[in-house]
Amino acid sequence: MGERKVTVAAEVGLHARPAATFVQRAKQAPMDITVEKAHGGGPVNGKSILAIMALDVRQGETVVISAEGDGSEEILDELAAIASTP
Template identity: 85%
Template sequence: MGERKVTVAAEVGLHARPAATFVQRAMKAPMDITVTKMNSAKAPVSGKSILAIMALDVRQGETVVISAEGEGSEDVLDELAEIAGTP
């Protein structure tokens, strides 16, 4: 399973437009994608659900782990990491 640890760069965190852009890209991927907020008791959520992403309440400067498994997942993870912030 591939993963990327990303510090969220957007001033609004992983909300609104950044979350929508992230989910739009994730939806194009054939594999499951999960997002976990570091240092949080919350379970991983689907990277393809805008409501789940926004419910994580990820703010600027916080770190998330984006995970995916399958053919092409490394490229997808690179793109999602770029959308979310700074790897």
């Protein structure tokens, strides 16, 4: 299983537009994708806007994005870039 630890850079955290962009890209992937806060809480479905927003990830917090399967490294790189974009 591949994973990326990413510090969220957007002023609004992983909410609203950044969350929507993240989920849109995640939904295009054929594999399951999970997201969790690096310091507590369990993983949530990375393809669910409600689950992502319920994590309440704020600017400066670190998340772990995980995926497994063919092409997962490329998807993880793209999702990490979305999460780390200010």
